[in-house]
Every structure is written in C-alpha cells, then in structure tokens.
Amino acid sequence: MSHPPIGKLLREWRARLRYSQFELALQADVSARHLSCIETGKAQASRGLLARLADVLGMPLRERNALMIAAGYAPQYPETALDTPSLQMMRRAIDLIVAQQEPYPAFVVNRHWDVLRVNDAAIRINQLVMEGRPGKHDNILRQVFDPEDIRPAIVNWEEVAATFILHLHQEIAASPKDEKAQALLEDILRYPDVPHAWRQRDVTTAPSSILTMTFRSRRGELSFFETITTFATPRNVTLDEVRIECAFPADDHTAAVCAELAAAS
Template structure:
C-alpha cells in the first residue's frame, strides 16, 4: 500500500482562543443559523440563561459548554477551544497517528485502502493533506508535476493546480464546481480559516487551455452524482467518490481523518483498472512520494 508516512503524521496542537466562550458560542450558533430561542429550546435551557452566557454575564459550567457544543454539532477541536475559553481543561486529546493508542485506527485505514484495490482510495486530514493512499492511485497522477507530489500533498491542490492533474480532467469545469462547493460546505461546518484560504487559492487557478466548455445549467440533474472523468495512461477513467469517517471518535486527529474512495462509474474504467492491477510489477514506483 502507498502509505504517506501515516505513522509519522502529527497533528498540530490546538491554538488557544483569544475570544470569550460566549462569543465563540454565539459564532457557532450563527454559523448553524440557529436563533437563541431555537438553541435554548433544543438545549432545554431558558433563552435568558443562553443570552447571559453569550453576553458574558454568566459563565457556563463545563457540562453546559459540552451540552451546548453537542447541540451545535461543534467539531472536537473547537469543543476544546470552547472549554479553554471558559477556563476548563480540554477534554479531547490530539495524538499523532504514530501514537500506539491509534494503532487500531491506523490498521483500519490500511485495511480499507488495501481492500479497495484495484480502485483508488486515499486517506486525508482536515485540510485535505493526503496521509495514505493505495497502489491504485498511481495511474491517476501520471501527469502531475513531481513538485506537487512531494509531501505534504494536498489532494485538492493536486486536483486543480495547473501543474497537477487539472489538464487531465475531462470535465474540469463540473469537477471544479463540485470541489469548491464541497469545500465551502466544509468551511461552513468547521469555521476553519485554513480551508477558506485553500478555497480562495483553488478558485484562482485558471482553466486548462484545452478544458471543455462548462456544462449548461441543469446538466447535473441527469446524473446521480458528479463524476471525475480523467485522461490517464490507461485510457479515460470515470469515477464516483464516497467519503468514510470514523463513527464515534473521541480523539481530535481521528475525528478529522477521512477516506476518499473512488468507484468505477462505467465498465471501461472497471476493466482498465483490473488489467492495470494484474500487470503492474510489485516493485513499481508509487504515485506519491512518501517522503
């Protein structure tokens, strides 16, 4: 399996918030487009008490911070920030993937990636940095610049960068729109400034010189999902993608880990990938530099 130093990847420590817990809770409530009345009703507290917490007139208990964070579906990293802002210790640990306690999680990721062959799959962190990939990813990356394949490798940058695989994407306009929309939803959910910067960077990339014209409005209505159609050394391949996450993580790093698995969208892709897997030498170089 093509592993990008999975056991060596370390999560960066959460930064200490400079805002009050009330301000942070208000920001999360507004991000979720909830009124004080709706949040108070779902949390089974009075609107007056919630107003006092947000304004700083009342300091919430640790249990109340966690209760409100649960109702607001706040990510674990941000829940730690809420606790610290309220004067409490963080509850959720952030371990590097090399930590022995995450050995079972690493093995699960490797099993999923390997088990998905001969179809491509990769594991990414919260900023779309690739931390592991299987051997089937190689034919998708044949046109990418070696510089973009040096770790840390960002999957979205690799996809849309002019020196990445952008010129190989047959439906570049549709795929770009899908990527930017998905990234924006992730920003809306997480409030992550780094993702906002990544979105702006990707949006500024020019279209490849030979990119097909943008599809007319309503074209996507005839599809079940936006496919990735890619010109490769083994032909034009078409994929549908799915995302897998851990269901009940209590570790920050694990909560932010996801597996992107690509499935053939047509018979031609299925046959091409199976043939590639059966003829590829075991010693052949990997598509991404593991560092």
C-alpha cells in the same frame, strides 16, 4: 456591547444555524435567560452545559475544544498524530480498508485535503493519467486546481472543481477560525480560469450526492465515483477529521483498465 470569547463563539454558531437564543436554549434544556447571561459573560457555563450546546449545534471535536477553552476549561478531546502508538488499532483499520479497495484507488486525507496515505491502485492510476510525470502537490485540492498537476487530465474539470469549492466553503463556514482552510481557499482561487463567482459561498446549491470524475489517458477515458468513510463517534480530533476516500469504476472500461494495471504490476 462586547462579548467574552464564549459568548462570541456561541453567537457565531447560532447565527450560522439561524438559531435564536430561545431555540438553542430550548433544545439544550437551559433557560434562555441563563444562555443570555453566558453569552454576555454574566454567568459561567458548566462543562456539561457546554457539551449539550455543542451537541445541539453539531460542533466537530475541534470546535468543541475551542468552546471549552473559550469558557476557561481544558480541551475535552485529545489531538494526536495518526502515527502515534495510541492510534495503532485505528491505523490498522485504515490500512485494511485501503488495501481492500484494490484494484481501485483509495486515499486517506485530513480536513484540509492533505493526502496521508494512498494504495498502490491510486499510484498506478495517477501514473497513467499523468503520463509518468510526478505530481506537484500532496493536497487533492491543489492537484485539481493547478494546471501543472492533474487538472489538465480531468475531462469534467469545472464540475469537479465547483463541487470541491462548495465543500471547502462549507467547511470554512463550519470552522470560521480555521486559518489554514482560509489560506487554502485563497490559494486555489488564484489559479488560472477559476470563475469569480466561486469566491463567494453558494448557499443555494447542495453538493452532488454522487460526483463522477473522468480522466483522460492513453487507455481512453477513465471514470470513477467516490465513497467517503469516516470514524463513527470518534474521541480524538485527528480521527474526527480523517476521511478515507474510495474510488470505484463508473463503467466497465474503467474497471477493466484497473484490473489490467493491477495484473501487470
């Protein structure tokens, strides 16, 4: 039996979360029969019901818009560039967080790990570990996987790369129609010495709660762990997908080097 776009999307999300029609219907306060009719195209879902289904399924805003479009409605959430006037206050908040992270690195990235902003500390640490060589990429995953970028400076590369691959697989599983994420995965898997097992999603391993990245440098090894800040209850697709990654020193030596670099700049 063929299914309309809305039915296909709902079935994909149910399968991803291992929900039966009955379980999803129960949590969304709708009859299983009505949900079945929506999936097969025999009934039309209201915008309110779609919103409840999206809440139960934990859909990000981009996927919620796709659900609305598949049902024949206009997208619910706007998507605007970060530099548009309507997001001015949000940009100020981002800039404040990034500036306050000094003398430690901070990065603003989008859902595909493209770097949108960095603070001066990130530039100083990058110049130190890259020995003044310019990086090839403005994408964190490509930086980590490309042997001609920052990869050779990462002491615990396999651990770091495995964690990033796991996150990317999970994001693709959450947004299977994201062609850019799929292309990014295919590209980084082509880099040398990437284990073949990483081509498949590892559903048995959870991401490490704290990942420490250690870099080689002429000032000795520098170790950082990261925290990630996101916007709570965003009403804009762009804000929903922006992450602020703040790196903190994992030892006293790293903290001292960061302070010295800041004082000398």
